[in-house]
Amino acid sequence: MMISDARAEPALRPPSRSVDRRAIGWWLAQALVTVLPPVLIVGLLALLILPARRWLLLSAAIVGVPGLVYVLVMPGWRYRVHRWETTPEVVFTRAGWVRQQWRVAPMARIQTVDTIRGPLQQLFGLSTVVVTTASAAGPLKIEGLDQRLAEDVVADLAAKAQAGRGDAA
Amino acid sequence: MGGTLDTAGQQRAAGSGSTAQRGWRRLDGRIIWVVVLGGAGIALVTLAVMWWREAPWWLQAPVPVPVLAVIGYEALRWMKTRYRLTAEHIEVKTGLLVRRHRSIPRQRVRSVDVMAHPLQRVLGLATVQVGTGHRVGSAKAAVLSLNALSRADAEALRAALVRRAGEGEQETIARFDRRWLRFGPMSFATPLLGLSAVGAVYETLDILGYDPDGVLIPALLDWLGRADLLAVVAIGAPALLLVGAAVALGWYVETWWDFRLVREPHGGLRASRGLFIARSATLEEERLHGVEIAEPLLLRVGGGAYTYAVATGAGGAEEEASTFNTSALLPPAPIGESHRVAAEVLCEEENPARAAGLIPHPRQAWARRVRWALLAAVLAGGVPAALGVWLWPALVHAGWVVALVTCGAGLLFAWDAYRNLGHRLTDRYLVTRHGSLKRRTIALRRDSVIGWTVTQWAWHRRSTLCRVTATTAGGRSAYHMKDVLMSEGLVVVDEAAPGLLTPFLSGRRREARDS
Numbered sequence: 001m002m003i004s005d006a007r008a009e010p011a012l013r014p015p016s017r018s019v020d021r022r023a024i025g026w027w028l029a030q031a032l033v034t035v036l037p038p039v040l041i042v043g044l045l046a047l048l049i050l051p052a053r054r055w056l057l058l059s060a061a062i063v064g065v066p067g068l069v070y071v072l073v074m075p076g077w078r079y080r081v082h083r084w085e086t087t088p089e090v091v092f093t094r095a096g097w098v099r100q101q102w103r104v105a106p107m108a109r110i111q112t113v114d115t116i117r118g119p120l121q122q123l124f125g126l127s128t129v130v131v132t133t134a135s136a137a138g139p140l141k142i143e144g145l146d147q148r149l150a151e152d153v154v155a156d157l158a159a160k161a162q163a164g165r166g167d168a169a
Numbered sequence: 170m171g172g173t174l175d176t177a178g179q180q181r182a183a184g185s186g187s188t189a190q191r192g193w194r195r196l197d198g199r200i201i202w203v204v205v206l207g208g209a210g211i212a213l214v215t216l217a218v219m220w221w222r223e224a225p226w227w228l229q230a231p232v233p234v235p236v237l238a239v240i241g242y243e244a245l246r247w248m249k250t251r252y253r254l255t256a257e258h259i260e261v262k263t264g265l266l267v268r269r270h271r272s273i274p275r276q277r278v279r280s281v282d283v284m285a286h287p288l289q290r291v292l293g294l295a296t297v298q299v300g301t302g303h304r305v306g307s308a309k310a311a312v313l314s315l316n317a318l319s320r321a322d323a324e325a326l327r328a329a330l331v332r333r334a335g336e337g338e339q340e341t342i343a344r345f346d347r348r349w350l351r352f353g354p355m356s357f358a359t360p361l362l363g364l365s366a367v368g369a370v371y372e373t374l375d376i377l378g379y380d381p382d383g384v385l386i387p388a389l390l391d392w393l394g395r396a397d398l399l400a401v402v403a404i405g406a407p408a409l410l411l412v413g414a415a416v417a418l419g420w421y422v423e424t425w426w427d428f429r430l431v432r433e434p435h436g437g438l439r440a441s442r443g444l445f446i447a448r449s450a451t452l453e454e455e456r457l458h459g460v461e462i463a464e465p466l467l468l469r470v471g472g473g474a475y476t477y478a479v480a481t482g483a484g485g486a487e488e489e490a491s492t493f494n495t496s497a498l499l500p501p502a503p504i505g506e507s508h509r510v511a512a513e514v515l516c517e518e519e520n521p522a523r524a525a526g527l528i529p530h531p532r533q534a535w536a537r538r539v540r541w542a543l544l545a546a547v548l549a550g551g552v553p554a555a556l557g558v559w560l561w562p563a564l565v566h567a568g569w570v571v572a573l574v575t576c577g578a579g580l581l582f583a584w585d586a587y588r589n590l591g592h593r594l595t596d597r598y599l600v601t602r603h604g605s606l607k608r609r610t611i612a613l614r615r616d617s618v619i620g621w622t623v624t625q626w627a628w629h630r631r632s633t634l635c636r637v638t639a640t641t642a643g644g645r646s647a648y649h650m651k652d653v654l655m656s657e658g659l660v661v662v663d664e665a666a667p668g669l670l671t672p673f674l675s676g677r678r679r680e681a682r683d684s
Contacts, residue, residue: 009655011656011674085673099624103620134619140620
């Protein structure tokens with residue numbers, strides 16, 4: 001069978017370019033914003049409500065321990081996974097951490113190219129490039145690019161998409 | 170898009186004065202009668218119930234107020250709404266406080282649906298919905314709705330909007346068959362419908378003031394205490410199922426009665442159906458990307474299937490559960506009929522979604538499903554068992570029984586789901602199948618695929634098990650080959666879209682793929 005010949009198996013190589021190193025800080029900040037508030041609130045309640053202290057601390061631990069693992073592991077892991085590449089024909093991205101996604105979209109099928117900068121991202125001077133196609137299955141995103149680089153990527157992609165469509169028509 | 174067209178329309182209206190007024194038409198005046206009749210009906214029922222329950226006069230007196238308000242609103246809406254069809258656009262001006270001018274270029278029109286609820290049918294009216302297939306914001310924003318026109322006007326508007334060059338004969342592809350009624354109750358919803366019928370009886374009694382909690386239920390419990398429980402269950406359960414089946418059958422009749430699928434002269438597909446609420450939807454041929462055969466478990470056992478079109482602007486995930494799924498090509502019908510219609514819709518000799526020759530998926534996919542079944546069994550049994558150790562020993566026994574049952578059922582489902590997995594690439598279609606509770610077989614046109622996604626969990630890296638998804642501009646947008654080895658999936662992608670992935674495949678590829 002085809003599978004038995006290990007050397008012949010095609011595999012996807014990672015896209016060539018990594019995202020900005022500051023993205024690690026951004027993802028860390030995101031993780032902290034998600035994990036800290038519930039833990040802090042339950043911890044505070046544990047300080048104030050003596051009779052229920054044991055149970056409150058227990059629930060804080062139930063949220064806090066996986067949260068701590070998430071905070072410690074996710075940003076670095078994501079940084080190793082998130083990569084991107086553009087060629088004259090396609091956009092190619094990889095994203096995720098535990099669940100990883102490779103996505104390919106041909107230039108000729110691109111409808112819009114935008115950047116999004118959330119408040120946390122702005123603190124770190126980063127941008128997300130969003131590439132939509134006609135599919136409602138969700139856009140391709142390149143998260144955590146340097147703002148100026150993101151602008152260049154958008155201009156570049158917009159031009160290529162235009163050219164690609166011209167060829168296709 | 171909306172903004173620029175708005176201003177353009179207004180400028181044109183302002184600039185050319187009275188000539189721009191030409192062609193503007195009102196909705197049918199009888200829409201006011203719809204709310205008059207409907208409102209009067211609701212008000213009368215409410216008053217009757219109140220009279221029956223001897224409500225004081227000051228509770229009864231305000232009942233007509235909201236009805237009058239709604240009638241007034243509808244009259245204003247009728248006065249303030251105009252539409253027109255020009256050579257290039259379909260336009261609607263509407264709104265009481267905020268005036269809105271929507272204009273859709275006629276070549277952007279991708280679907281025209283005509284529907285009429287019972288009151289509208291009595292009055293000879295129909296609502297027309299014009300879809301562009303572009304879901305920029307909400308699904309609602311993509312639709313221009315005219316509520317309502319006279320039936321003749323609605324039909325004329327529909328014909329004008331979908332007509333392309335050329336007249337000719339309509340070709341009927343499929344027609345409702347009464348023998349299909351048997352598929353109505355073949356659903357897990359049947360027992361639930363039986364239960365909800367009981368709920369409806371309870372609710373009605375409560376409204377009419379019979380106090381079921383205080384009187385009926387204690388009496389029922391009292392009677393149950395004395396009756397033979399086995400006999401009660403033996404009669405009650407089938408009775409409940411029978412009631413559920415009757416409701417399901419009624420539902421099927423109301424949704425699918427008089428179903429007809431025709432190919433219109435210009436090539437569009439038109440499906441019309443409905444007993445009380447008549448509906449009709451038109452799919453333009455150029456936005457058809459494939460077909461999907463969906464077989465919920467009970468329907469599959471009974472040899473039936475749903476048939477859907479994969480088309481731009483129809484059959485999204487939110488539409489699948491609705492009674493008016495515009496992508497439906499057939500009612501639940503025999504699988505053979507389903508294949509025939511799918512083939513005819515796609516203009517192929519044979520339905521490409523016929524399962525013959527699908528490549529089965531690797532054993533890792535089976536192992537994964539077994540792991541899920543075992544995990545479900547451990548969780549389902551473990552929780553009561555743990556509670557049992559802690560609280561009440563009898564629960565431990567409940568725990569292992571539940572675990573065994575879950576394990577058995579889970580393994581059966583796992584086996585079925587694994588056997589159902591498959592994919593194949595034909596010269597024009599990507600065919601993929603998955604699911605057990607609802608088995609879906611999708612045939613997607615290769616040239617309709619606008620992107621590819623490979624999804625993999627980190628722990629499947631060594632086995633290279635992954636999901637390969639083709640994205641398209643319609644239907645549920647993403648169609649999966651679930652649990653394939655990455656090499657198999659990439660071979661399919663590379664063949665379906667030659668050259669697209671070539672620069673990203675790592676070095677050690679075989680020279681000739683077909684060796």
